Amino acid sequence: MLPRRTPLRTTLAVLGAGAVLALTTSTPAFAVEGDFPMPSTPNCDAVQKIEPRLYTDGLYHDFQAIDPTRTNGHCQFLVWDNGQIRYDSYSGAQSPWIYDGPGHSVRTQIIDNYGGLSWGMYN
Numbered sequence: 001m002l003p004r005r006t007p008l009r010t011t012l013a014v015l016g017a018g019a020v021l022a023l024t025t026s027t028p029a030f031a032v033e034g035d036f037p038m039p040s041t042p043n044c045d046a047v048q049k050i051e052p053r054l055y056t057d058g059l060y061h062d063f064q065a066i067d068p069t070r071t072n073g074h075c076q077f078l079v080w081d082n083g084q085i086r087y088d089s090y091s092g093a094q095s096p097w098i099y100d101g102p103g104h105s106v107r108t109q110i111i112d113n114y115g116g117l118s119w120g121m122y123n
Contacts, residue, residue, distance in 0.1 A: 033051050038066075041117070045070035047067045050064050061100065061102070066095045077089050077095065106123060
């Protein structure tokens with residue numbers, strides 16, 4: 001005869017498996033989210049922002065933006081996707097959010113016209 005706890009264990013196992021499935025379908029795998037200060041140049045600073053956002057396919061995928069925090073007017077802020085420039089500006093304003101889901105490799109860059117380059121991380 002099975003002990004009374006068996007149905008409870010079975011129910012918990014099914015609920016646990018469902019919770020794991022729900023978590024794996026709603027969050028991207030191997031993703032890093034957050035605000036990451038980029039290496040400084042003598043005249044320019046920026047923060048690489050990465051966050052999950054709802055995409056047109058109904059799933060959450062990463063998006064990236066570059067947010068300048070210090071510029072002297074000679075700082076170029078870029079967002080690259082698969083080797084192509086998606087955003088290029090000397091403005092001190094944050095870039096638009098760039099899709100960084102499956103099939104995309106997005107990275108941010110600062111070009112300090114008087115002091116070098118700075119790269120953000122690939123995500």
